[in-house]
Amino acid sequence: MxxxxxxxxxxxxxxxxxxxxxxxxxxxxxxxxxxxxxxxxxxxxxxxxxxxxxxxxxxxxxxxxxxxxxxxxxxxxxxxxxxxxxxxxxxxxxxxxxxxxxxxxxxxxxxxxxxxxxxxxxxxxxxxxxxxxxKAGVPLDEFYQTLPGENKPAILEQMAEVLVAMQKYKLPESIKLLGGVSFSDDGHLVSGPLTTLSAGPFRTYTELYQAMLQQQVTSSDESPILQGWQEDGIRTRLEEFSLQGLTQITEGYTQSPRAIVHSNFTMNNVLVDPATKRISALLDFDWSFVGSPGDEFLRSFFDLGGIPGPDSTGEELTIRQAILHGFGPEHVFDGPLGQLQTWYQALEKYNALVPSKLSGMEQISELHHFINQIAPWLLTHDVPLRRRSKEQLDSVKANTKKTLLAFLEKHGF
Missing domain, CATH: 3.30.200.20 (Phosphorylase Kinase; domain 1)
Known part of the structure; x- marks a missing residue:
């Protein structure tokens, strides 16, 4: 290919x-x-x-x-x-x-x-x-694995400092809307379409999430397994929710300030100088856009754990609640979840706008998860579709359908 x-x-x-x-x-x-x-x-x-x-x-x-x-x-x-x-x-x-x-x-x-x-x-x-x-340096994801445990928090603190600078940046007056950026005829930066959607710019978060939802519905049309969710009236319910239900969820999020969002801020896109253990580059802005500080936590940091989904259980559910509502002294995690907690401790040290400080973050994280489930990668991409049996794909679809229906019913659709 x-x-x-x-x-x-x-x-x-x-x-x-x-x-x-x-x-x-x-x-x-x-x-x-x-x-x-x-x-x-x-x-x-x-x-x-x-x-x-x-x-x-x-x-x-x-x-x-x-x-x-x-x-x-x-x-x-x-x-x-x-x-x-x-x-x-x-x-x-x-x-x-x-x-x-x-x-x-x-x-x-x-x-x-x-x-x-x-x-x-x-x-x-x-x-x-x-x-x-x-830029000189080695990929941080590879270098991080070689570091002794006591040296890892210092790396995460550098990433936290970068994120805080991103959050504090005041956008130019010429960029007034949400979405991507482009150039005016005289070469100034202005608001433009969101590149991952080829839609926008957007006046409101409702418009942005409506475009995201519509793109996923369109992607489901192309899946031989999903067939546009025409069965059992799900397609109609999705469209009704987009028109009538989205605003109720996004209205709390509208209080968030605008910010530049990398949208793929992971260790794989960071270089580090092995000698000094200092970050030397931040790369790959293909998906970057103007959104809310909360959007970064929904789209980045997956190598650190991300925000566990709303259907999480056990320790993952506990840390999801801690991320969305704040860590307390009772929260002590080991292994991968311990690394995620260390990341949030670094963010707190530099007074970052973390999800627990952003209005409407729990609702928007549920919405983001729901939209992604409309056309999940396993059921839309050629490679997993070829590699899995019909029984396996039907099982994934059944679980996905259950998730979609539970969300729609919760919100009255």
Whole structure:
């Protein structure tokens, strides 16, 4: 799948670097690439070794800077049109969000984390691409596993500091709505569609979650197992809930401030300097958008545990309640749940806006879980559909249906 057009992509990279940037390149190497991976990559990444810089007169684009004369290595990202992400403002959103994150961290000791952008091309009218700074470091998820237990909290505290800077950042006046960002004709950042939905921008959280729900319903139409949830009138109930029931759940969430949301803030997207044990980069802004501080906890930190679902039991239910309502002295966890608790202790230390401090967070977390269940990955993606028997898929569908009906009945639909 991913190896199709491999040579064609390399030819595009060589041509782009030579013609657009007048760079003499000694080597181009794929990053984190597996030709046999059964899942489509969102982007193809290349490490570019630069031998010589030529003189070029390329106009500087919005939110970009000039390549330093001593830059010996760069990174080029190519958008993968087969990933399923809509091309509309996809590159523009990533470039713009990187700029907002860079501004958010500018006055902190993490000002160096966000790669500089040296040029970009829209995916809407052809091959999308971003040429950016190469950051030194190793993936934090790999390094974290090698650390002694007593050194791990310090890493989590650095992540907490970054998150707090994101939450405190005041958005430019030109970005007035929820969703993604794009560029006006004069090059200023403005509100734009949410790239994962190709919809928006949105005036309210109700509009945002209606778009999310509708996308999931549309995805369920394409599943041979779900068939759009036409059975037993579920489809009609979903649509009625979207029109009449969503506002009751999102109204408490509307009091949350707007914030930049990375939407994939995990250790895998963080680099660290092994010698200093300091974070050296935050990467991958493909899904970033303007939302609420609470949205980050619904979409990120899964390697730390995330927020357990509303159908959790036992210790997971206990920690879900602690996350949503606050940790107390009676909350002591071990193993993976202990790591999750350590993460929240780091957040509390830096006065982060955690879920327990955000109005309507419990209701919105239930809604988010419900929407994801409308078209779960196991029942919509080709790979799990091929690898599981009909009996297995029917069992997953039955459990999913039970979850959907319980939520709809709880809210009077």
């Amino acid at each position: 991913n190896h199709e057009k491999y040579e064609e992509r390399l030819a595009f990279v060589r041509s782009l670097l030579q013609q657009e940037f007048v760079l003499e390149v000694s080597n181009i190497e794929p990053i984190a690439y597996d030709a046999d991976c059964p899942f489509a990559y969102n982007n193809f990444l290349y490490r570019v070794d630069v031998k010589n810089h030529g003189k070029h007169y390329r106009d500087q684009q919005p939110c970009s800077s000039t390549i330093p004369a001593d830059a010996s290595q760069l990174v080029l990202r190519l958008s993968n049109s087969a990933s399923g992400l809509p091309p509309i403002n996809r590159v523009e959103n990533e470039v713009g969000m990187m700029n907002l994150f860079r501004e958010a961290l500018r006055d902190s000791h993490f000002a160096h984390l966000i790669p500089e952008v040296y040029g970009w091309g829209s995916a809407e009218y052809g091959q999308g691409w971003i040429l950016q700074e190469s």
